[in-house]
Structure formats: structure tokens, C-alpha cells
Amino acid sequence: MSTSGAILRVRSVAVVTVGALAAAVSLTSAASASATITVAADGSGTYTTVQAAIDSVAANNGVPVTITIKPGTYRGVVTVPANKPHLTLAGAGGSPGQVVIVEGHASGQTKPGGGTYGTSGSASVFVNANDTTISNLTMSNDFNEAANTLDAEQAVAVNTSGDRVQFDNVRILGNQDTLLVNAPSVSSVRRLYVRNSYVEGDVDFIFGRGTMVFQNGTVHSLTRGSSSNNGYITAAATDINNKFGFLFWGTTLTSNAPARTVYLGRPWHPSGDVNARGQVLYRGVAMGAHVRTDPWTDMSGFSWRTARFAEYGSTGPGAVVNANRPQMSASTATQYTPTAYLAGNDGWNPIR
Template sequence: MRAPRGRIVPLSGVALAGALTATVLLAPGASAATTITVAADGSGNFTTVQAAINSVPANNTAAVTVNIKPGTYRGVVTVPANKPYVSLIGTGSAANQTVLVEGHAAGMTNPSGGTYGTSGSASVFIQANDTTVRNLTMSNDFNEAAVELSGEQAVAVNTSGDRVEFDNVRILGNQDTLLVNAPSASAVRRLYVRNSYVEGDVDFIFGRGTMVFQNGTVHSLTRGSSSNNGYLTAAATDINNKFGYLFWGTTLTSNAPAKTVYLGRPWHPSGDVNARGQVLYRGVTMGAHIRDDPWTDMSGFSWKDARFTEYSSTGAGAAVNANRPQMTAATAAQYVPTAYLAGTDGWNPIR
């Protein structure tokens, strides 16, 4: 999100730490827009990303750009629901130079009480609408091989805001890496992921939100199995929501053996019978790791009751058979990125 151009005046009402002073850029007739710099070495306004977000006034109505200098920033980052219009931008020359990371897992003890649980294990929470994340890495580095827990789900990103954009980001984890969330079954929350990379093994893109993953790479990590190395998706799209996940022009890669990874399985949170996952792989290049029977059941629910389809897949892992429903050309005309993201307000971030 670009701040309006105009005259520069000092930022008021926000206490800033560090050597630099944030500024407000004003355009005639426009609301104030703020730019804040985060640098671990103290050369910015703040040394942590969360401190920068905390400085944003609640219910702000103007663009806030948080420029994050290269470095590794450990600690949970939350963009709360009452702070929309925030952009988190890595300022390095590549996304891997700026890393937001934490290592919580579902079964770990939460200092606030109980355990984190799956959704609470995230390293980054995007709860606000109109949030943009660009040119950085979001990671959960919990090591499931080194620590045994009853719950090893370890989310890197939990996004429940609407009109959220990820551009040139890396999202790293193992089980349950990216939670495409929504606050309720009836709520539609949209995420647009462009030119990005996500990796994991089990159900590593999951939830009941709506997502377009355009271009970029989805990488399946091997679990050392000769037959089952996990599932890319576990969609829980409500039956009343036409659109779940669209993978468009994306490449599927893996270090797992051939024909050992599933495209997905249907997640029914708390046994919700109205969760009928919708997933379409369209114009996707599939590596040899994808199984010939790429959809499977989950927790007693049949994948055949979900809305799982492909259209124009290519690559060594692509095939057409009775276990791989194909969308017709006539239906595919309705399932394009703009349709997934339009909602009722006509949102169109595609460029």
C-alpha cells in the first residue's frame, strides 16, 4: 500500500524509539499516512515489528507502512483487527533477508494458560482488514523431530482479516503452515498470495477462508515415507461459500519420492457437516511427487463430498483419471482469480 505524496510533518501522538522520526505524508484532502522503520540494530524507529504495530493508533483510517530492515526478528507478531491499512515491507533485496519467526506448537504450554492450540501457535497473526505483507519471510521453526508433543501443529501465519495481500513472501513450516482463517463459518475472508513460496508437509494450507495463490511455488517437504508424505491442503470452505482455494499458474515441487503427496483432504472443524472444502488447481505445474489418487478422506468425511477439482494441470504429477475430477471449460470460466476475490465490494488486487 503506497502512502499519498505531499508535505512532510512530524508524527504526533505516538512515542517513537530509536534514532529516526516517523513522518506523516499529507496529500491535499487525504488522511495522514505514516511510515515507520524497524531495525534490529537500533537504527530505526523501533527494534521490533510488534512495537511498530503497537504504535499505530487503534481504528486508524490511513495507510501505515512499516519498513523492516534485513535481519531475524524472533517473537510473535500480531496485526490486531482494530489496526487496518498496515503494510509490513521487508527492505532487503530478497524475501529471505527479513525473517519474522517464532517456534510455538499446538501442544506447548501457553504462559497465559493451557496450551497454544493449533490456531494460537502462529508466529504471525493477521487479524486486520486491508493488510499487506511484502518481501519478507514468515516462519515457524518448531522442530517436530527434536520435540515430542501431543500436538505438533505449528502455524507460521494465521490470517483472518479480509482483503489481505501477500506479495513476494516466504511462508515456512511443517504441519499446518498457513491457516487461511475466518472468524466464523458464515464470514468470508479473502487472501491474495502473489509470486510467493510456501512449504510444509501435513495440511500445510488449511482453513475456511478464501485464497488465490497466483504464480509462485508450493513445496511439499518429505516425511521420509515411501507412500504418504502429506497433504498440501485441508480446506474447510462453508457450503454456502462458492469459493475456497484457487491455485493459479503455480508450481508444485517437493523433495519427496514420486507419487507420495496428496493435493488435499477435507477438513470439517468440530465435525461441521457444512464444511465442504472447495479447491481448484488451475494451470498448475505438478511435480512427480503428486499421487495419481491425489485426494483422500479425513476424519470419517469423504473427499468426494467436497469440491475438489483440477483444470489444465501439467507436469509429471498431472493426470486425468477417475480419482481426479476435472472442471469443465464452461464452469472454469466462473472460477477465475477476480471471481474468488471480488466478494460483495468488488475487491481486485490483481496486477
């Protein structure tokens, strides 16, 4: 405000005060109304794209905001930035297949302006904010491996690095590196809770150094047309100081691949990090016949036996117990429950 504008008569001050009060009331009403935003590709909502709806939310918002997305296909990268917590993206269709967020970037593709996307940058959906919930929709990377000859064809559907993130009744679709359960640094713990959902891929398609509980859903391994090796479900890079990596709880493993051709996982050591000691537990999981009898394997010169891989109470034709399949003891299993994985230092418990 200029000096001359600050010298006002008393009457003028009263008018400005009343006007400011009215503006404040109007702003409060607008903020309240914006707690729910509707996205519709046909123009019948507040916005036509999911990203526009996210962009409309004030930075560092303290009030939860629900973005309801009407049925349709929404092509384009969607990012929930770190400074916009407490957002819910909810598909409004009768099933998660009716609302689809999709893009087709791959690690080795050239970005506009130069350079390549890289694996983590190839995602269709980035969840960088804490306390984000995504429900009843599909997140997909439809990069066509068969139609391309890139040196790096990793194509992430979802890259989540926020904490206390929840996916409920979603589909996550891709091929190589479908779901990146990320963390911004080796010392950071980031938690993802996935319930009643479906994820598919072929190579390392659930990977990263974050902590995840995948409960009561389906993990589907796509065939690569091999008679012996049709890929790896996980590539965990859990830091040795983090007790909890990936827990599959009450989940079903399915595939269209031949019997005994899919690995449960292998240990990922990003940039050769010797402290990346992946932790993966399949607990109470129904395993299809596609799971190999030797389901863990080495990666980039690192032995799977130095990682923290185990099963407990697996069932189905793929559940074979032998020397290549470490089984967690009943006493140790009491420490490895969904609530233990997700509690962290703040006692977070989204399980219902």
C-alpha cells in the same frame, strides 16, 4: 476540566487557543511523519521490533501506514490487531530471505500462565486486520518436530483472518499446518491474495475456511521420509454457502519427496461440521512427480468425494487424468477465476 479552570480571562483564552492551534499543527505533522515507520534490529530504525512498530500505530487508523523492516531475524510473535487496518509490512532486503519473522510455538506446547497454544494460537504471525499487505519477507515457525514428542505438533507460521489481505513475494515456512487461511465464523468471508510467493510444509499445510488465491508462486511439499504418504497440501474447510475456497493459479508444485507420495488435499470438517465442504481448484498448475495419481483422500470419516475438489489444465509429470481426479469443465471454469474468488460483495480486485 474543573469548574475553576473553565473561568478564564479573555486574554488567557486567546493564549490557550493559539497554543492549541500550534499543538494541532504539531500533531498533524507527527501523524504525517508516522505514515512510514522503520524497524531495525540493530537500533538504526524507529523501533527494534516489528510488534513495537505495529503497537505505535493509532487504533482505527484511517491513513495507510507502511512499516519498513530492515534485514535481520526478528524472533517473537507478531500480531496485526483487527483495529489497525491499512498496514503494510515491507521487508527492505534484496530478497524475502533477508528479513525473517520467526517463532517456534506448537499446538501442544504449554503457554506461559497455563494451557496450550492450540493450533490457531501457535502462529508466528497473526493478521487480524483488514487491508493488510505483507511483502518481501519470510514468516516462519521453526518448531522442531524431531526434537519433541508432543501429542499435538501443529505449528502455524501465519494465521490470517482479516479481509482483503495481500502477500507479495513472501516465504511462509513450516511443517504441519503452515498457513491458516482463517475466518472468524462460518458465515464470514475472508479473502487472501498471495502472489509470487513460496510456501512449504508437509501435513495440511494450507488449510482453513477462508478464501485464497495463490498465484504464480511455488508450493513445496517437504518429505516425511515415507515411501507412500508424505502428506497433504490442503485441508480446506470452506462453508457450503461459500462458492470459493482455494484457487491455485499458474502455480508450481515441487517436493523433495519420492514420486507419487503427496496428496493435493483432504476435506477438513472442524468439530465435525457437515457444512464444511472444502472447495479447492488447481488451475493451470505445473505438478511435480511427487503428486499421487489418487491425489484426494478422506479425513476424519468424511469422504473427499463430498467436497468440491477439482483440477483444470494441470501440466507436468504429476498431472494425470483418471477417475480419481475430477476435472472442471471449460464452461464451469469461466466462473472460477482469480477475480471471481476475490471480488466478494465489494468488488475487490488487487490483481495486477
